[in-house]
Amino acid sequence: MGERFESVADVVERLRSVDYLADDDIASVTYLADRLEKPVLVEGPAGVGKTELAKAIAAATGSRLIRLQCYEGLDEAKALYEWNYKKQLLRIQADREHETSWESVESDIFSEPFLLTRPLLEAIRAEDPVVLLIDEVDRVEIETEALLLEVLSDFQVSIPELGTIVGKQRPIVLLTSNNTRELSEALKRRCLFLHVDYPDVEREKEIVRVRVPGIDEELAEQVARVVRSVRTLDLKKAPSISETIDWARTLIYLGRSEISPEVIGETLHVLLKYQSDIAKARKELVEK
Amino acid sequence: MLDVLQGFVHELRSAGLPVSMTENLDAMTAMEHVDLQAREVVRSVLAATLVKQQRHRPAFDTVFDVYFSLFSPAAEDRAALDLPDELFGTAGGDIQGGGAGGDLTREELAEMLLRALQSMDLDELRRLAGMAVSQFAGMEPGRPVGGTYYLYRTLRQLDLDDLSARLVEQARARGEIPDDPLPGRLAREEQEARLRELRRLVEEEIRRRLVADRGVEAMARTLRKPLPEDIDFMHASRDEMLALQRAIQPLTRLLAARLAQRRRRRHRGSLDFRRTVRASMNYGGVPVEPKFRRPHPAKPEIMVVADISGSVASFARFTLQFVHAMASQFSRVRSFVFIDGIDEVTRFFEDTDDISEAVHRVNTEADVVWVDGHSDYGHAFSVFHERHEREVTQKTSVIFLGDARNNYHASQNWVLQSLQKRARHVYWLNPEPRGYWDTGDSIISEYGRYCDGVYECRNLRQLERFVSTIADA
Numbered sequence A: 001m002g003e004r005f006e007s008v009a010d011v012v013e014r015l016r017s018v019d020y021l022a023d024d025d026i027a028s029v030t031y032l033a034d035r036l037e038k039p040v041l042v043e044g045p046a047g048v049g050k051t052e053l054a055k056a057i058a059a060a061t062g063s064r065l066i067r068l069q070c071y072e073g074l075d076e077a078k079a080l081y082e083w084n085y086k087k088q089l090l091r092i093q094a095d096r097e098h099e100t101s102w103e104s105v106e107s108d109i110f111s112e113p114f115l116l117t118r119p120l121l122e123a124i125r126a127e128d129p130v131v132l133l134i135d136e137v138d139r140v141e142i143e144t145e146a147l148l149l150e151v152l153s154d155f156q157v158s159i160p161e162l163g164t165i166v167g168k169q170r171p172i173v174l175l176t177s178n179n180t181r182e183l184s185e186a187l188k189r190r191c192l193f194l195h196v197d198y199p200d201v202e203r204e205k206e207i208v209r210v211r212v213p214g215i216d217e218e219l220a221e222q223v224a225r226v227v228r229s230v231r232t233l234d235l236k237k238a239p240s241i242s243e244t245i246d247w248a249r250t251l252i253y254l255g256r257s258e259i260s261p262e263v264i265g266e267t268l269h270v271l272l273k274y275q276s277d278i279a280k281a282r283k284e285l286v287e288k
Numbered sequence B: 001m002l003d004v005l006q007g008f009v010h011e012l013r014s015a016g017l018p019v020s021m022t023e024n025l026d027a028m029t030a031m032e033h034v035d036l037q038a039r040e041v042v043r044s045v046l047a048a049t050l051v052k053q054q055r056h057r058p059a060f061d062t063v064f065d066v067y068f069s070l071f072s073p074a075a076e077d078r079a080a081l082d083l084p085d086e087l088f089g090t091a092g093g094d095i096q097g098g099g100a101g102g103d104l105t106r107e108e109l110a111e112m113l114l115r116a117l118q119s120m121d122l123d124e125l126r127r128l129a130g131m132a133v134s135q136f137a138g139m140e141p142g143r144p145v146g147g148t149y150y151l152y153r154t155l156r157q158l159d160l161d162d163l164s165a166r167l168v169e170q171a172r173a174r175g176e177i178p179d180d181p182l183p184g185r186l187a188r189e190e191q192e193a194r195l196r197e198l199r200r201l202v203e204e205e206i207r208r209r210l211v212a213d214r215g216v217e218a219m220a221r222t223l224r225k226p227l228p229e230d231i232d233f234m235h236a237s238r239d240e241m242l243a244l245q246r247a248i249q250p251l252t253r254l255l256a257a258r259l260a261q262r263r264r265r266r267h268r269g270s271l272d273f274r275r276t277v278r279a280s281m282n283y284g285g286v287p288v289e290p291k292f293r294r295p296h297p298a299k300p301e302i303m304v305v306a307d308i309s310g311s312v313a314s315f316a317r318f319t320l321q322f323v324h325a326m327a328s329q330f331s332r333v334r335s336f337v338f339i340d341g342i343d344e345v346t347r348f349f350e351d352t353d354d355i356s357e358a359v360h361r362v363n364t365e366a367d368v369v370w371v372d373g374h375s376d377y378g379h380a381f382s383v384f385h386e387r388h389e390r391e392v393t394q395k396t397s398v399i400f401l402g403d404a405r406n407n408y409h410a411s412q413n414w415v416l417q418s419l420q421k422r423a424r425h426v427y428w429l430n431p432e433p434r435g436y437w438d439t440g441d442s443i444i445s446e447y448g449r450y451c452d453g454v455y456e457c458r459n460l461r462q463l464e465r466f467v468s469t470i471a472d473a
């Protein structure tokens, strides 16, 4: 069993020490993931700190972060391992003159130096403590999801030419999803589930304070309140935490110590990305 | 603990949440690792193992609050089961509150509440919420009324609007809220958030006492709220309307992604010979990386014709919203709305990317009243025939929305008969339960005769299933 954290309170404290502010759910599930050695499926809107959570856990536990970024068309060769075709072809061609037996060429080209290790295999083989982040898993196709499921279940992989490689330890595994499609029931059953949402004013204010050097408490509070207000509007895309942070940085950069409608007006584009959203927020917060 | 947990899982299942065997086992193991005195940690951990869909979380929380409350049978046995008191939440009196704070005047209570809201002292607020319920809710043992009734009584007496106004006044006296719109707005929102917290505590308290009175089983049954996808369009309360509203966007996004993927898989694309050969040049002419062509699937065109008269208005609204949110799945979506007159409203949706604004314009600007503003399907359909039938082609699927309650007017169902010959498909979605069809002034069968399918469509689940079939066809 993993014992990277002493208690839920310990998770909170150590994540805070690397500037990540966890709420009750985040801290409890992180703790449980370590104890049960089960992967966590982290779901929620864009920019609420899903990826950052994995980084923070790695930093807080002194682990190496291995990241598998998912995309449509990601396959076994890019996720797990593949043989280095180019190198193998060169090796075969180089051999024409020397006339080594085919058997020995074959066993040669299917050996370690010709293997390209991808993130999943890297995590399985790791001897040092690692955190494995499988980012945006909702983008892969069902077949690849099945592969992930298999790897996560046994934490081992068999390579026909090399035999079975068994993981020496269970890393903390986080899968993130923006929920663009429903993941399979099997995968969900296998994982602990964590939904991360926009933080409340109190937590967002704290996040701003740790992430934006030089900001005072008063301004951080105002920033968090304005962002909450903006999020209540019916928008195409609500501001994420990273946009809150960018906005606060912009205010500091412009030397604004207080938020007025004018200040909001001139910086709204940092917080919102769509013209229609900006227009809506301008109407509500600036022109009223 | 294991028995208690089994009881809890049983409650979850009867509330309609799917809990598998594995998840059940995980929850049990998880309990070995947490401090049972930390109620909120227990909640988080059970949710993480048992609930794998965020939209099920509110239902989970309700069941949790009821089940892990001081009055549940499990709590009564807690000494024997060796479970800590803290797991079952805060202590408190019986249903009538055991006289706690019974002799405060309304004004005194309001003063104390104001102070607690000011400092946001949660423990104090919870205590005061308890007093408010004792004094104002008028709860009596065995009385067969629901929690909403008590909540309403308590809140009315507490007069949240008044509290809110006084909070503003106090703040203004301290010079905190200048009368400028922006700071005013922010301060107001902060107060609303605090009052919502108070309201939540009152609700929690009422629920707790109801459990005391009626037992966990009975309470869990009355609290069972439908999941958003099961809310009936025709009888949604205000809160449920909001829940529906929020559920549409994620649902349509998921569905669009699923359809795109299905389409892609079906048309995996043929081998692109030229690109494969070009790629093979990198490997001394060995075609190690086959390349495929991207297929271009054909998408159907949709015409929606919706009754938006009172009884079915919210059904029409959610369906229009849903279909337009799925517009990328079709080559074009056109919408027509009618009561006894008919008007095309496609432009409202195409002018803006804000669907709720479009729906608002449909309700306020569309020209749908011909004589008296009572549904007349027959008249609306014959006008549709006159103006638009020519635009219906082999690529078009026409979808009618409505309860087919025609106020005993002529049906003019020849319009559908003629449409069916031109169109790719004609469908009808009826928001009434099947059992009511063709009763009273409903003439659904007269229209259904000329449709390729008539579907009961009472909730998002049924709507989603239907849209998924036609987008795929």
Ligand SMILES: Nc1ncnc2c1ncn2[C@@H]1O[C@H](COP(=O)(O)OP(=O)(O)OP(=O)(O)O)[C@@H](O)[C@H]1O
Pocket (backbone or CB within 6 Å): A019, A020, A021, A022, A045, A046, A047, A048, A049, A050, A051, A052, A053, A176, A178, A207, A211, A241, A242, A245
């Ligand atoms: N709890 C937190 N504490 C401190 N900083 C945070 C927290 N959550 C988010 N942030 C900040 O917000 C930024 C965005 O977070 P991140 O990129 O992890 O979001 P995400 O949920 O992975 O988004 P996406 O879905 O777009 O990938 C982080 O870089 C970090 O600066």
Ligand SMILES: [Mg+2]
Pocket (backbone or CB within 6 Å): A050, A051, A052, A135, A176
């Ligand atoms: Mg991310």
